[in-house]
Amino acid sequence: xxxxxxxxxxxxxxxxxxxxxxxxxxxxxxxxxxxxxxxxxxxxxxxxxxxxxxxxxxxxxxxxxxxxxxxxxxxxxxxxxxxxxxxxxxxxxxxxxxxxxxxxxxxxxxxxxxxxxxxxxxxxxxxxxxxxxxxxxxxxxxxxxxxxxxxxxxxxxxxxxxxxxxxxxxxxxxxxxxxxxxxxxxxxxxxxxxxxxxxxxxxxxxxxxxxxxxxxxxxxxxxxxxxxxxxxxxxxxxxxxxxxxxxxxxxxxxxxxxxxxxxxxxxxxxxxxxxxxxxxxxxxxxxxxxxxxxxxxxxxxxxxxxxxxxxx
Amino acid sequence: xxxxxxxxxxxxxxxxxxxxxxxxxxxxxxxxxxxxxxxxxxxxxxxxxxxxxxxxxxxxxxxxxxxxxxxxxxxxxxxxxxxxxxxxxxxxxxxxxxxxxxxxxxxxxxxxxxxxxxxxxxxxxxxxxxxxxxxxxxxxxxxxxxxxxxxxxxxxxxxxxxxxxxxxxxxxxxxxxxxxxxxxxxxxxxxxxxxxxxxxxxxxxxxxxxxxxxxxxxxxxxxxxxx
Numbered sequence: 036x037x038x039x040x041x042x043x044x045x046x047x048x049x050x051x052x053x054x055x056x057x058x059x060x061x062x063x064x065x066x067x068x069x070x071x072x073x074x075x076x077x078x079x080x081x082x083x084x085x086x087x088x089x090x091x092x093x094x095x096x097x098x099x100x101x102x103x104x105x106x107x108x109x110x111x112x113x114x115x116x117x118x119x120x121x122x123x124x125x126x127x128x129x130x131x132x133x134x135x136x137x138x139x140x141x142x143x144x145x146x147x148x149x150x151x152x153x154x155x156x157x158x159x160x161x162x163x164x165x166x167x168x169x170x171x172x173x174x175x176x177x178x179x180x181x182x183x184x185x186x187x188x189x190x191x192x193x194x195x196x197x198x199x200x201x202x203x204x205x206x207x208x209x210x211x212x213x214x215x216x217x218x219x220x221x222x223x224x225x226x227x228x229x230x231x232x233x234x235x236x237x238x239x240x241x242x243x244x245x246x247x248x249x250x251x252x253x254x255x256x257x258x259x260x261x262x263x264x265x266x267x268x269x270x271x272x273x274x275x276x277x278x279x280x281x282x283x284x285x286x287x288x289x290x291x292x293x294x295x296x297x298x299x300x301x302x303x304x305x306x307x308x309x310x311x312x313x314x315x316x317x318x319x320x321x322x323x324x325x326x327x328x329x330x331x332x333x334x335x336x337x338x339x340x341x342x343x344x345x346x347x
Numbered sequence: 348x349x350x351x352x353x354x355x356x357x358x359x360x361x362x363x364x365x366x367x368x369x370x371x372x373x374x375x376x377x378x379x380x381x382x383x384x385x386x387x388x389x390x391x392x393x394x395x396x397x398x399x400x401x402x403x404x405x406x407x408x409x410x411x412x413x414x415x416x417x418x419x420x421x422x423x424x425x426x427x428x429x430x431x432x433x434x435x436x437x438x439x440x441x442x443x444x445x446x447x448x449x450x451x452x453x454x455x456x457x458x459x460x461x462x463x464x465x466x467x468x469x470x471x472x473x474x475x476x477x478x479x480x481x482x483x484x485x486x487x488x489x490x491x492x493x494x495x496x497x498x499x500x501x502x503x504x505x506x507x508x509x510x511x512x513x514x515x516x517x518x519x520x521x522x523x524x525x526x527x528x529x530x531x532x533x534x535x536x537x538x539x540x541x542x543x544x545x546x547x548x549x550x551x552x553x554x555x556x557x558x559x560x561x562x563x564x565x566x567x568x569x570x571x572x573x574x
Contacts (some may be wrong), residue, residue, distance in 0.1 A: 098364045100432045102371050131363050131432040216360065269359065315365065 074120045074327035077308050079260040082209060082233055084181075086151060088302040089327040090123030091116050091320065092264060092313035098131035108315060110140040115317045117149050119324035125236070125262070125311045126175075127155040127186050128167055134174035142176055152177045153262070155186035155213060161193025168201075182234055184211040188219055188226070195230060209233035215264055217245045227253050236262040239307065241300045241344050242272060251306040260308040263301050267312060272297065279347055284339075288332045294319070298326035300340050303333075358545045364432045366546045372428055373488065373497040373504065380423070380503055387502035391481040391511070398474050398515070401462035407454050409462075413512055414450035416502045417443050424504055439535075443505075446512075446531045453524065460528075461520045465570060469518045472564035476514030476557060480507040487550045506554055509535040513561035522565075529565065533558045 076085040091113070099105035113124070126133045134154065141147050154171050156164045172180060183198050185191040191212055198210040211234030214223055220237075227235060227250070235254055239246045240263065254261050267273045276293040290296040294312070301310045312323050332340060377384065394412055397405035421443025430436040453459030463470050484507040485498040501507040509532035516529040536554035543551035 095363060095365055098432050099368050100372070100375075100428065102368070102375060105368065105371060129434070131434065271359075315367070 074324050075302075075329065075331070077302075079209065079233060079308055080255075080258040082260075084151070084209075086123050086260075086309050087121055087324070087327055088307075088309045089121065089298060089323050090125060090151075090153075090262070090309045090311040091121055092311040093124065093126040093133040093137060094130055094264075094313055095269070096313040096315045097126070097133035097136040099136055100132050106136060106139050109136045110143050111317050112315060112320050113137070113140040113146070114144055115320045116324065117144065117146055119321055120327075121320070121324055122149065123151040123153055123182075123262075123309055123311065125153040125264075126171075127157055128171055129155070129157045129186060134171055138174050138176040147177055150177070151181045153182040153184065154180050155184045156194050156198070157186035157189055159190045161190055161197065164190075164194050164197045168197075179205075180207050182209040182211060183207045184213045184234065184236055186213055188212060188214060188222055191226065195232075199231075209260075211235055211260070211262075213237070213262075213264070217243055220245065220250060224249055224253060227257055227259060232257075232259050234260040234262060234308070236264055236311075238265045239263040239301060239304070239310075240266045240268065240272065241297050241341055243268070244341070247304075251304060255306040261306050263307050263310040266297060266301055266310045267294065276344070276347065282343055284336075288330050288336065289328065290326070292322055294322055295326040296340065297344075298323060299331055300337060302327060303331040303337060358541070362542075362545050363434075366548065368432060369542075369546055369548075370488075370493045370497050372424075372432075373493070373499060376424055376428055376504065377496060377498065377500070383503060384498075384500045387500045388481070388485075391501040394511075395474075395477055395481055398462065398477055401464060403457065406460055406462045407457075409515060410450050410460055411454035412502075413508075413515065414447045414454055416508050417450060417512075418447035420503065420505050420508050421447065439538075442531055446528070449528060453528075460515075460524060462515070463518055463520070463570075467518075467567075467570045469564045469567045469569065472560055472567075473514045473516075473518030476517060476560060476564075477511045478514075479557075480511035480514065484510060484553070487553060491549045505535055506539050508532075509539070510554065510557040513557055517561040517564035520569075525565065529561065533561065 074087040074089060076087050078085050097109050099109060116124075124137055126137055128134065141150060152175055154168075154175065156168055158164060158167050168180075168183065183201070185194045185198070195210065195212070198207060201207045202210055211232050212223065212226055213236035214220070215236075215238045217238055223235065223237065226232070235250070237246050237250060239251070239261075243265070251261060273293055281290065281293065281296060285296055288296075288299050290299055298310055298312065301307055314320050314323065390412055394409045397409055421440045425436050425440040425443060430440060481501050485500050488497040488499060489495045499507050501511055512532040513529060513536070516525045516532070519525040519528070536558045540551050540553070540555040543554070
């Protein structure tokens with residue numbers, strides 16, 4: 036049974052943990068290699084903010100309650116993410132305790148300045164929006180969110196008015212909308228044409244390519260950033276490909292794993308700002324960030340990649 | 348998933364947490380409550396003994412113990428532990444309170460519930476379900492790789508409690524009251540089985556089987572003497 040520790044020892048333990056995480060992070064990117072290993076970035080259109088092309092999602096993976104063991108595991112994932120040059124972390128009040136987990140790790144890692152904090156408003160009540168956003172902000176422990184999005188278009192008209200007012204007063208830097216699973220694309224298109232947004236988040240990967248037809252070109256034309264969620268179809272795609280060998284020509288784009296193959300496909304689309312895979316594994320977060328490096332496939336190779344996966 | 352056509356999602360899309368987090372729920376719950384597991388098993392043993400030789404007072408004792416257990420599990424497990432990682436559970440926890448109130452109300456009546464003394468198919472299944480919840484269900488976690496630390500104990504966690512209540516209500520009379528008390532445990536077992544199924548847990552079929560077994564017992568013709 037754990038004995039209660041005096042405050043001084045607790046502080047020491049916290050310091051020790053921070054040191055261990057820093058050491059783990061440093062070992063991921065030793066010395067001179069760290070500079071050359073910085074991930075590729077893309078500017079969020081119209082904002083001047085350059086974001087690494089692979090971010091970090093938190094759906095399921097960071098919903099760990101107040102379990103100290105799993106909280107520390109998530110903190111290690113975020114430490115590795117920042118050490119590999121990552122910045123954008125995405126969450127939502129819908130994701131259980133994920134926001135609090137991120138807040139815990141940001142505090143432990145003293146990384147509030149480092150993170151590009153992307154969250155969502157998820158309520159059908161417009162009036163409940165500001166209160167929910169404030170609760171989310173406190174859970175993260177950040178002074179303000181960089182990006183706030185209307186989750187799954189829920190109550191989007193009212194919430195976008197709220198977010199526009201917040202943006203005008205500097206309470207949030209950027210605003211957007213989200214959808215997933217390829218749903219409600221007609222409505223997303225309608226909003227993209229009508230409303231001034233900084234970002235739209237939707238499902239896009241090597242097999243879910245519905246967005247390529249209208250939404251990706253439209254967002255590009257309108258100068259709106261695009262965040263790709265569900266890059267691995269919540270592991271389903273990785274499981275499907277597991278055991279099958281990568282094509283030899285994957286080496287041409289520096290893809291050593293299926294995860295990197297898929298991520299390179301996503302982030303090489305000219306309209307995509309970044310992809311946000313979620314993971315509980317430090318090795319996977321490093322692998323994901325490593326995909327955001329040259330070389331990336333050109334259009335012809337992207338077609339070949341999609342054809343290859345379709346044929347498996 | 349609000350605002351979207353939720354019925355178009357795959358079952359696994361509705362899952363909010365990983366199998367690891369689900370397993371750790373029970374480990375942390377057991378750690379926090381130790382040695383209450385021993386009390387739960389002891390009281391469960393007393394209840395099983397009473398079920399084997401039921402009388403009016405013994406029946407009221409069992410109903411009262413179940414009432415306390417539903418209230419405790421609703422608060423300590425569902426509300427405190429499960430709801431933070433699954434927002435839907437916040438709506439389920441009050442139903443556990445309602446079940447506790449129903450049971451508590453019946454336990455105060457002299458003839459609130461009647462349990463049969465003569466052996467019958469219905470009684471055999473009912474006692475079998477209770478005994479399973481008390482003795483065998485705690486072994487499911489270690490048998491399926493989750494370890495003894497994650498054992499689900501009657502009186503402390505929802506699945507064995509729901510299965511034990513199904514056992515009691517499967518054989519209890521009057522039928523209307525028994526059906527009323529059977530509904531929520533059955534619904535809980537269905538949702539638990541669904542959750543375990545989409546988590547890929549090998550024991551997912553157990554709560555579903557318990558519901559089917561209880562329904563079969565409940566629908567089985569009563570012995571002639573009790574008609």
